Amino acid sequence: MEEKSQIPIYQLIVHPKNLHELKSDIWTEEPIPAVLKIGKKRYDIDFSFRGSHTRKMKKKSYNIQFISPQKFYGAKEIHLNAEYKDPSLLRNKLSLDFFSMLGALSPVSRFVFITINAKNQGVYLQLESVDEQFLQKRQLPKGSIFYAVDGDANFSLMSDLDKKVKNSLLAGYEAKVLQEGDDAKLEELIYKINTLSNHEFSSEIKKYLDVEKYLCWLIGIICTQNYDGFVHNYALYRNSESGQFEIIPWDYDATWGRDVNGRVMEHDYVRVEGFNTLTARLLNVPDIRKGYVQKFEKVLQEAFATEILQPIVYKHYEQIRPHVLKDPYMTEKVKQFDAEPEFILKFVQKRGDYIKEFISSLE
Structure with a gap:
């Protein structure tokens, strides 16, 4: 049995010329061939940078596509x-x-x-891709997946980026998986959100949106306090059986x-009411x-509480700390890293008290 401090070591082996070409243009979307070794297993892969503003940082984030074997x-x-900007390295996973x-x-x-060519790169968070395999692993019906890539994905007719009328109802979205006709269904959802009367909205919205799942997501984003998450940092999945959209969180390092x-x-x-047009319209319906x-009251008792989250925070902290000491990008940050679990738990206490003070006023 592995000790709790053990995490997998991913050895990336890249031809020096290819690695140099990749580093020479941080904005390239072209992957380079590489080999990934994990223990005794070997994978031929395509290897590239990922993210937007994170590409400018010293410690890069990466995307890996599997070539052989294919999965x-x-x-x-x-x-x-x-x-890189999270001194705890924990926030995304916790969220x-x-x-x-x-x-x-x-x-x-x-x-x-x-490691890349035997050189330590440090502790990383491996994230599951939200795609067809994401649905298959959960035995969910096939369906389209749309990534919300910028502030135009705010469920509004107005852009969150330049405050002007959007050129398209699909502005801010990129289709990761697309079933025929589902782009029109997303357009229809956004159109309905912005044009239905209050009475029509309360009776119609559940045809297009899994409202219960949306409320779970909303509570999660309010608790973790990801300000950007209301207008991007999420994906939409349209369940082909129910016809409803569900929302999936993504990139939650700016939290806690x-x-x-x-x-x-x-x-x-x-604020406890959150942001974006869809949230405002939903919370304007008395029953919703x-x-x-x-x-929310149940979550504050059973999930978002220091006594519940403390062992989880420290479990992850203790698991990665030995490896943080070998992370070349954390050399001067270890003292702050050690202080972050208590920082996070103090936030939970203060945030929970703040939410409790205001949540009852919404009824």
């Missing part, structure tokens, strides 16, 4: 996140696991240690009391708002 524990691709606790669809993640740059984000920064409050 890795059922996955065709995985993402390796550097979590995604927390969403699962609430009953929302959420990617599976695990910590790994990366820190922003995207790792700076302190006060516990009262994000009542259900939201009831769900």
Whole structure:
């Protein structure tokens, strides 16, 4: 049995010329061939950078596509996140696991240690890709998956980026998996959100959206306080059997009391009502708002509480700490890393108290 401090070591072997070409253009989308060794197993892969602003950072994040064999524990691709701006390295995993606790669809993640050509790259978070395999692993019906890639994915007719009318109802979305006709269904959802009367909305919205799952996601984003998550950092899955859209969280490192740059984000920064047009319309329906409050009160008792989250936080902290000491990008951050579990738990306490103070006023 492995000790709790053990995490897998991923050895990436890349031809020096190819590695140099990749590093010479951080914005390239072209992958390079490489070999991934994990223990005694060997995989031929395509290897590339991932992310947007994270490409400028010293510690890069990566995408891996499997060539031979074509799947890795059922996955065709995985993402390796550097979590460079998060001094705890824990926030993304804590968030995604927390969403699962609430009953929302959420990617599976695990910590790994990366080397490239025998040189230590440090602790990474391996993220499951949200694609066909994501659905198959959960025995979910086939369906389209749309990534919300920027602030236009705000469920509004107005852009969150330039505050102008959008050129398209699908602005802000990229189809990862597309079933015939589902792009039109997403357009229809956004059109209905923005044009139905209050009476029509309350009776019609459940035809297009799994409202209960959306409320689980909303509670998760309010608790973890991901300010950006209301208008991107999510994916939409359209269940082909129910015809309803479900929402899936993605990239939640700017949470648990820190922003995207790792700076302190006060516990009262994000309001309990949340943001975006869809959330506002849902919480304007009395029965839905009542259900939201009831769900939230249960979560505050059974999930978002320091006594529940403390052992989870410290389990992950203790698991990766020996490897953090070998992470070349954490050399000068170990002291702060050691302080982060308590920082996170203090945030949970303050955030929970803030939510309790305001949640009853929504009824």
